[in-house]
Amino acid sequence: xxxxxxxxxxxxxxxxxxxxxxxxxxxxxxxxxxxxxxxxxxxxxxxxxxxxxxxxxxxxxxxxxxxxxxxxxxxxxxxxxxxxxxxxxxxxxxxxxxxxxxxxxxxxxxxxxxxxxxxxxxxxxxxxxxxxxxxxxxxxxxxxxxxxxxxxxxxxxxxxxxxxxxxxxxxxxxxxxxxxxxxxxxxxxxxxxxxxxxxxxxxxxxxxxxxxxxxxxxxxxxxxxxxxxxxxx
Ligand SMILES: Nc1nc2c(ncn2[C@@H]2O[C@H](COP(=O)(O)OP(=O)(O)OP(=O)(O)O)[C@@H](O)[C@H]2O)c(=O)[nH]1
Ligand SMILES: [Mg+2]
Numbered sequence: 001x002x003x004x005x006x007x008x009x010x011x012x013x014x015x016x017x018x019x020x021x022x023x024x025x026x027x028x029x030x031x032x033x034x035x036x037x038x039x040x041x042x043x044x045x046x047x048x049x050x051x052x053x054x055x056x057x058x059x060x061x062x063x064x065x066x067x068x069x070x071x072x073x074x075x076x077x078x079x080x081x082x083x084x085x086x087x088x089x090x091x092x093x094x095x096x097x098x099x100x101x102x103x104x105x106x107x108x109x110x111x112x113x114x115x116x117x118x119x120x121x122x123x124x125x126x127x128x129x130x131x132x133x134x135x136x137x138x139x140x141x142x143x144x145x146x147x148x149x150x151x152x153x154x155x156x157x158x159x160x161x162x163x164x165x166x167x168x169x170x171x172x173x174x175x176x177x178x179x180x181x182x183x184x185x186x187x188x189x190x191x192x193x194x195x196x197x198x199x200x201x202x203x204x205x206x207x208x209x210x211x212x213x214x215x216x217x218x219x220x221x222x223x224x225x226x227x228x229x230x231x232x233x
Contacts, residue, residue: 003042003051005204007196008069008101010094011078012086013057016112019183020078021054024193029184034058038068045197048204052193065097072101073203074108074196077156081111081180084147091156095163104206106199107160108177109153110192115182118143123180123187153178172199 009017018032025041035056043050053068055061069075075098079086090109098105114120120143157174161167168174176195181188 002049004048005050005073005200005207006053006071007050007074007076007200008053008055008072009076009078010055010065010069010090010097011057011076011110012080012083012089012093013059015057015078015080015083015086016183017057017078018054020110020112020181020189020192021052023183023186023189025052027186029186035061037061038064043193043197046201048201050197050200050204062093062097065094066100069098070100071207072098072105073200073207074106075101076108076110076192076196077160078110078112079148079153080113081146081148082113082116082144087111087148087152087156091159095160102203102207104203106172106177106196106203107157108179108192108196109157109160111148111150111153111178111180112183114146114180114187115184116144117146119146120182120187150178150180 009021011017013034018035019029021041022032023029025043035054035058038053038055038061040051040053043052053072055065055068077090077094079090098107114123154174157177158168161171179188179192179195181192183189
């Protein structure tokens, strides 16, 4: 089965890429083990099958990153809001891996683990009451001051546009493409993936109009039905 489009999660080890994808696809937060290589889930979105690739953040697997990004319609650059270095790494180490992505690839920047910050209670209050998956109130009292703010992510988004030589008016606004999430509570996880899938559809249509997608290596295919997390060999 050949996916119609491809979304790739990139970012440093331990930022929560596997947990985000697991939360979205399996509706759960579980203990993970550090990813080895990469794995993908298939998500049906309307008439399209979108593959969502989880990659390994560990340095030793870095060489694989550009292979996973080949032909990608969207790249989700993930950092941990409590770890400034994880944002810096996105620019220093991961951005270059996206050179193999589709020319009209969209970029999202995602700060995960907001549940650990002292801002989280406030964020929850502003959440829509009718959301199907309301975040559970955490009882952890060891909240910390965030290390990375949305403005920092917006600044990175603008640097990406520069790097890609894209004009701000030709791409989605930075404010729309910078997200803060919690894989642990589910905060904004559906919103993140579904915003991106909607944006990927026109890219799929364009890719299909222009000819077949590059072949996707399915040796690491992970069925969406399987529940074991961290199983990426
Ligand atoms: N509190 C909190 N912990 C999280 C969250 N997301 C992930 N974690 C924890 O952070 C650790 C790393 O999560 P992973 O999802 O394995 O991170 P990863 O980015 O896939 O790491 P690599 O596979 O090594 O690249 C695990 O202990 C998770 O339980 C979150 O939103 N909140
Ligand atoms: Mg992982």
